[in-house]
Amino acid sequence: xxxxxAIILDWGTTNFRAYRFDAGGVLVAEHRAAAGILSIxxxxxxxxxxxxxxxxxxxxxxxxxxxxxTSRNGWVETPYAETPASLEALATASVSRRHAxxxxxxxxxxxxxxxxxxxxxxxxxxxxxxACLPEEDAVVVLPGTHSKWVRHREGRIEAxxxxxxxxxxxxxxxxxxxxxxxxxxxxGGPEAFAAGVRHMQHHAGAxxxxxxxxxxxxxxxxxxxxxDIGEYLSGIxxxxxxxxxxxxxxxxxxxxxxxxxxxxxxxAQAARIFGLVSEIAPADTTVRGVRRLAALKETxxxxxxx
Numbered sequence: 001x002x003x004x005x006a007i008i009l010d011w012g013t014t015n016f017r018a019y020r021f022d023a024g025g026v027l028v029a030e031h032r033a034a035a036g037i038l039s040i041x042x043x044x045x046x047x048x049x050x051x052x053x054x055x056x057x058x059x060x061x062x063x064x065x066x067x068x069x070t071s072r073n074g075w076v077e078t079p080y081a082e083t084p085a086s087l088e089a090l091a092t093a094s095v096s097r098r099h100a101x102x103x104x105x106x107x108x109x110x111x112x113x114x115x116x117x118x119x120x121x122x123x124x125x126x127x128x129x130x131a132c133l134p135e136e137d138a139v140v141v142l143p144g145t146h147s148k149w150v151r152h153r154e155g156r157i158e159a160x161x162x163x164x165x166x167x168x169x170x171x172x173x174x175x176x177x178x179x180x181x182x183x184x185x186x187x188g189g190p191e192a193f194a195a196g197v198r199h200m201q202h203h204a205g206a207x208x209x210x211x212x213x214x215x216x217x218x219x220x221x222x223x224x225x226x227x228d229i230g231e232y233l234s235g236i237x238x239x240x241x242x243x244x245x246x247x248x249x250x251x252x253x254x255x256x257x258x259x260x261x262x263x264x265x266x267x268a269q270a271a272r273i274f275g276l277v278s279e280i281a282p283a284d285t286t287v288r289g290v291r292r293l294a295a296l297k298e299t300x301x302x303x304x305x306x
Contacts, residue, residue: 004023004060004061004062005020005021005022005023005056005058005060005061005062006020006021006025006061006062006063006064006294007019007020007021007053007056007057007061007062007063007064008021008063008064008066008286008287008290008291009049009063009064009065009066009067009069010066010067010123010126010286011036011037011065011066011067011068011069011074012036012037012067012068012069012123013036013037013038013068013145014034014036014038014039015032015033015034015035015036016031016032016033016034016035016036016048016052017030017031017032017286018030018031018032018052018053018056019284019286019287020053020056025291027287029056031052031053033052035048035051035052036068037068037069037071037073037074037075043075045069045074045075046075046099046100049099057099057101057103058101058103059101059102059103060103061099061101061103061104062103062104062106062294063099063103063104063105063106064106064108064290064293064294065105065106065107065108066108066122066123066126066286066289066290067122067123068122068123069107070095070107070108070109070110070122071110071122075107076095076097076107078093078094078095078107078108078109078110079093079109080093080109080110080111080112080120081093081109081110081111081112081125082111082112082113082114083111083112083113083114083156083157083158083159083160084153084156084157084158084159085111085125085156085157086155086156086157087129087155087289087292087293087296088296090108090109090111090125090126090129090293091293091296093109094106094107094108094109095107095109108126108290108293109122110122110123110125111125111157111160113159113160119160119161119162120162121148121150121160121162123286124142124148124150124160124258125150125157125289126285126286126289126290126293127140127142127258127285127286127289128140128142128150128152128157128258128285128289129152129157129288129289129292129293130281130284130285130286130287130288130289130290130291130292131256131258131281131282131285131288131289132152132256134154134155135154135155136152136153137152137153137154138151138152138153138252138256139151139152139245139250139252139254139255139256140152140255140256140257140258140281141245141255141256141257141258141267141278142257142258142259143165143166143238143257143259143260143263143264143266143267144165144166144259144263145164145165145166145167145170146162146163146164146165146166146167147162147163147164147165147166147241148160148161148162148163149161149163149245149248149250151250161244161245161248163240163241163244163245165237165238165240165241168208168237169233169234169237172212172233172237173229173230173233176212177216178212178213178215178216178229178233179229181215181216181219181226181229182226182227182229182230183226183227186226186227186228186229186230187227187230188225188227188228188229188230188231188232189228189231190231190269192224192225192228192229192231192232192235193231193232193234193235193266193269193270194235194269194273195224195232195235196215196231196232196233196234196235196236196238196239197235197236197238197239197242197269197270197273197274198235198239198273199211199214199235199236199239200235200236200239200240200242200243201239201243201273201274204239204240204243207240208236208237208240211236211239211240212233212236212237214236215229215232215233215236218232234266235270238266238267238270239270239273239274242267242270242271242274242276243274246274246276252276253277254276254277254278254279255271255276255277255278255279256278256279256280256281257278257279257280257281258281258285261280261283264280265280268280
């Protein structure tokens, strides 16, 4: 990224985030929009890009794309780098294209794990490398619709596991008998969330399917207010995820949380209930990760010129 303007894009399923850097590597502008790949009609990705940040792009700009924009349903599908995956492996597997302006575009790959069961991610891997120092041994948790628990060791993503936490919460709240008990527009209190986490902590062995039903039975016996069902279910599903993460056997001294501040804070609260130390990573992990990757490319070019 040194010596030329660069744009880093975190383009996911529902959101579009772009960060513009000047030739000296200084962040000069940010742009966010609800313009994820699901909103793009008939593959008009370049038109959408131009609509969002067209004035930023010139022939001398270098653009780096991460997230679902590089998936089968995105603009340019890139291959997966397989675990254990290093930042160098991501750089090698990236795919280059040209924008109509002549700008260079680099589409970064996701990461796949084959064993013990197949698992994949796109976008989170860059955040992990941005959240960790090369020599660190860390467990990074990335909350979201499909939450990830990632083991980073000696500069590589060694293993990871996906939990459908956000999607399951939405389904329970919006499409089951539990959601029907929740008054429209109700906002529960934080204690209901903590109660859900504690219930899952003490009944993890019975599983999520049993724990979720407790939302109904507790309401029937006046142990839970109907207005608190949403917060309680949130505690149940996040508690189930943390119990599952701890069952992986990684035995982390602490987990590093990467995500939106409000959601990361919720996970930190749940982690404390489980007796687990947590820390929240800086908000710019995507930018940090891509800048590290770009520095690899620049170092390689300098080596070939010497």
